[in-house]
Amino acid sequence: MDLSYSDADNAFRREVSEWLAANLPSDLQHKVLNHLRLNKEEYVRWHKILAAKGWVAPGWPEEWGGTGWNATQRHIFEEECARAGTPMIMAFGVAMVAPVIMKFATEEQKRYYLPRIYDCTDWWCQGYSEPGSGSDLASLKTRAERDGDYYVVNGQKTWTTLAQHADMMFCLVRTEQSERKQEGISFLLIEMNSPGIEVRPIYMLDEDHEVNEVFLDNVRVPVSNRVGEENKGWTYAKYLLGHERTGIAAVGRSKRELAFLKRLANGQNKGGRPLTEDPLFAAKIANLEIELMALEMTVLRVVSAEGAKKGPGPEASLLKIKGTQIQQMLTELMVEAIGPLAMPFERDFLEGKSDDVLDAESAPLASYYFNFRKTSIYGGSNEIQRNIISQMILGL
Amino acid sequence: MDFTFSSEQTQLADALGRYLTQEYDFESRKKAIASTGGFSPAAYAQLAELGVTALPMPEDADGFGGNASDLVLVMQELGKHIVVEPVISTLIAAEFIKRSTLPSRIETLKGVALGATRMACAFGESQSRYELADVLTCARQKGSGYVISGKKPVALHAGQADLLVVSARLSGQQRDQDGIGLFVVPANARGVHLRDYRTIDNLRAADVTLTDVEVEAGALILASAWPLIDAVTDYGVTLLCAEAVGAMDKLLALTVEYTKTRKQFGQPIAKFQALQHRMVEMFMHVEQARSMAYLAAVKVDSSDVAERRRAVSAAKVRIGQAAKYVGQEAIQLHGGMGVTNEMPAAHYFKRLTMFEITLGDIDHHLERFIACPQTEAARVPLRQAA
Numbered sequence: 001m002d003l004s005y006s007d008a009d010n011a012f013r014r015e016v017s018e019w020l021a022a023n024l025p026s027d028l029q030h031k032v033l034n035h036l037r038l039n040k041e042e043y044v045r046w047h048k049i050l051a052a053k054g055w056v057a058p059g060w061p062e063e064w065g066g067t068g069w070n071a072t073q074r075h076i077f078e079e080e081c082a083r084a085g086t087p088m089i090m091a092f093g094v095a096m097v098a099p100v101i102m103k104f105a106t107e108e109q110k111r112y113y114l115p116r117i118y119d120c121t122d123w124w125c126q127g128y129s130e131p132g133s134g135s136d137l138a139s140l141k142t143r144a145e146r147d148g149d150y151y152v153v154n155g156q157k158t159w160t161t162l163a164q165h166a167d168m169m170f171c172l173v174r175t176e177q178s179e180r181k182q183e184g185i186s187f188l189l190i191e192m193n194s195p196g197i198e199v200r201p202i203y204m205l206d207e208d209h210e211v212n213e214v215f216l217d218n219v220r221v222p223v224s225n226r227v228g229e230e231n232k233g234w235t236y237a238k239y240l241l242g243h244e245r246t247g248i249a250a251v252g253r254s255k256r257e258l259a260f261l262k263r264l265a266n267g268q269n270k271g272g273r274p275l276t277e278d279p280l281f282a283a284k285i286a287n288l289e290i291e292l293m294a295l296e297m298t299v300l301r302v303v304s305a306e307g308a309k310k311g312p313g314p315e316a317s318l319l320k321i322k323g324t325q326i327q328q329m330l331t332e333l334m335v336e337a338i339g340p341l342a343m344p345f346e347r348d349f350l351e352g353k354s355d356d357v358l359d360a361e362s363a364p365l366a367s368y369y370f371n372f373r374k375t376s377i378y379g380g381s382n383e384i385q386r387n388i389i390s391q392m393i394l395g396l
Numbered sequence: 397m398d399f400t401f402s403s404e405q406t407q408l409a410d411a412l413g414r415y416l417t418q419e420y421d422f423e424s425r426k427k428a429i430a431s432t433g434g435f436s437p438a439a440y441a442q443l444a445e446l447g448v449t450a451l452p453m454p455e456d457a458d459g460f461g462g463n464a465s466d467l468v469l470v471m472q473e474l475g476k477h478i479v480v481e482p483v484i485s486t487l488i489a490a491e492f493i494k495r496s497t498l499p500s501r502i503e504t505l506k507g508v509a510l511g512a513t514r515m516a517c518a519f520g521e522s523q524s525r526y527e528l529a530d531v532l533t534c535a536r537q538k539g540s541g542y543v544i545s546g547k548k549p550v551a552l553h554a555g556q557a558d559l560l561v562v563s564a565r566l567s568g569q570q571r572d573q574d575g576i577g578l579f580v581v582p583a584n585a586r587g588v589h590l591r592d593y594r595t596i597d598n599l600r601a602a603d604v605t606l607t608d609v610e611v612e613a614g615a616l617i618l619a620s621a622w623p624l625i626d627a628v629t630d631y632g633v634t635l636l637c638a639e640a641v642g643a644m645d646k647l648l649a650l651t652v653e654y655t656k657t658r659k660q661f662g663q664p665i666a667k668f669q670a671l672q673h674r675m676v677e678m679f680m681h682v683e684q685a686r687s688m689a690y691l692a693a694v695k696v697d698s699s700d701v702a703e704r705r706r707a708v709s710a711a712k713v714r715i716g717q718a719a720k721y722v723g724q725e726a727i728q729l730h731g732g733m734g735v736t737n738e739m740p741a742a743h744y745f746k747r748l749t750m751f752e753i754t755l756g757d758i759d760h761h762l763e764r765f766i767a768c769p770q771t772e773a774a775r776v777p778l779r780q781a782a
Contacts, residue, residue: 001694009397286765318679
């Protein structure tokens with residue numbers, strides 16, 4: 001057992017952190033570090049900067065632009081990005097649909113889509129959930145009927161993250177009614193400007209427009225936009241969900257937010273002393289910090305096993321549950337730390353339209369807390385993750 | 397970065413696991429507990445034969461020079477079988493000798509490595525709770541030697557030990573970290589009285605009373621011993637943490653197995669989601685605990701005292717929480733059988749409960765953790781060499 005980073009790893013970490021210091025635009029960094037909302041232009045700008053450097057898709061095979069980094073290097077990269085406060089690279093293209101395209105699509109599809117994903121020519125969204133199909137995803141009803149070289153798609157998707165920005169949607173549709181609901185599903189790539197698509201906003205707890213309903217009314221999709229075989233889409237959908245999941249714990253970001261929380265609490269008073277000196281609050285932070293230390297070690301154990309070619313298995317579910325619990329507790333303690341300062345709702349400030357706030361550090365935090373309630377629900381709710389552990393690890 | 401164990405480490409653990417599975421079953425363990433001495437000297441000899449006591453001893457004392465990381469898997473195996481023989485007590489007490497410059501050092505450690513010498517610590521006092529610097533027991537100089545008097549209740553395995561490591565105040569006030577001396581005292585020395593008893597988790601402990609116990613100058617391990625006591629206690633906590641992870645591994649497995657076998661409403665109760673999710677919680681506790689046991693094992697040797705204390709206390713907190721959760725849930729999931737003394741699960745529960753209050757409970761270590769904030773130098777995690 002050796003928990004040290006090699007000299008090469010440390011040199012790599014320096015290279016990444018120095019490059020980030022020189023290339024991460026300060027306006028983007030400011031927004032990320034201060035919990036402000038990013039717009040499409042800002043996400044795309046950062047994506048293109050990373051793409052130009054060749055670091056936007058480290059996990060891809062090198063022939064398509066991957067970096068060839070080992071699992072430890074990828075972990076270091078993610079950690080340094082989180083520490084610096086980079087905007088997230090939207091997962092839908094790079095981390096979700098791209099691996100499916102690489103594994104199951106035709107050469108022609110690969111050559112067309114992958115470069116466009118890499119440089120963010122297309123913004124992707126995910127057409128999975130439906131009003132009646134959340135955790136029970138395979139029960140989806142959106143149907144696609146063959147009409148010559150086209151599918152005609154009718155139905156409704158929901159919780160579609162940032163679909164208002166999207167150029168493309170990867171979408172699960174039912175192409176055949178089967179005994180087993182997992183059969184008869186196909187995986188389509190749909191252009192969002194197709195006639196018959198309507199995107200309606202859903203405003204979340206923090207009144208942010210982050211997700212949408214997507215209505216599909218006789219949308220004509222070329223059969224050539226199907227990935228893989230007809231009716232085999234469930235296999236691809238599952239492959240997608242099982243891919244690239246060690247980052248799911250977001251340990252790097254949580255470490256940054258823990259440092260923020262401590263700074264925040266240190267600036268608050270209780271009985272004339274910094275809140276961090278209050279034993280009750282200090283104990284809460286300490287418990288959270290210890291849970292995060294444990295999770296970091298657990299992630300490294302999984303990363304290390306991945307490096308040894310054992311592959312990330314159902315333990316990714318553990319990382320998701322623990323990672324989101326920690327993220328949520330961090331935001332909860334931020335609100336607790338600032339107390340009544342959490343009340344003012346400064347939407348214009350959050351969106352960069354105004355500077356007139358009582359306290360800039362505190363203003364976003366209640367929204368941030370409410371926003372993070374989603375994390376234990378999305379990506380396979382934490383209860384679904386428990387089912388996975390129960391079946392795949394404990395054999396219950 | 398590498399989280400795998402070396403082949404030497406796994407081989408020893410495997411051999412130990414084989415022996416314990418074959419020879420140290422629940423019934424033999426029960427017999428050992430019920431015997432006069434409260435443990436099996438034969439089993440202890442066998443553990444020594446396998447190399448368990450020699451592993452951490454220095455090579456010049458016929459040991460293998462192992463550190464805490466080398467002991468992780470061994471401790472886990474002892475935990476899996478909730479071994480009651482005084483191995484961990486001996487290893488912790490011997491660690492003081494190992495880190496001393498006593499003339500008798502090599503001879504003592506050879507005895508420990510061989511399994512011929514058993515040792516125990518007698519630190520805690522009625523008023524001290526977990527603050528081992530709170531010492532009323534005093535040591536007066538007499539001639540070239542010392543006279544020690546005081547009481548050390550609930551000293552684990554003191555009654556099974558040949559040698560006791562005793563803390564006694566040479567100077568200063570009751571709670572001063574300065575002025576604490578550390579002595580090695582033969583358990584049969586004149587003036588040493590032991591009230592030996594079984595603990596609720598079937599280990600042994602003794603209330604040690606020292607009445608004008610005369611020892612030679614060579615019995616003094618260290619005069620200003622607080623940093624050593626603090627460091628070796630961290631080492632002991634680290635071993636206990638690994639042991640607890642082993643016990644939790646087994647207890648979770650027992651619980652999973654039981655719920656698959658036990659049928660109600662026409663099906664195994666393992667099919668009920670309310671129960672499945674509770675076992676998943678247990679699993680997550682065990683994995684987080686294992687991570688912390690590894691972290692402690694690596695960091696306990698750190699020359700940076702704050703870093704060492706921080707990691708070890710974090711581990712004791714997290715593993716203590718896991719031990720409580722896993723123990724309590726295992727009993728609940730075993731239903732009525734869980735609250736009988738017949739089920740192995742009950743014994744793991746009792747051991748894990750006592751683990752939590754050994755060498756500092758969750759609150760004690762949480763406070764200690766808070767007192768050791770992460771330094772800026774440690775910004776990059778796990779940077780320093782193992």
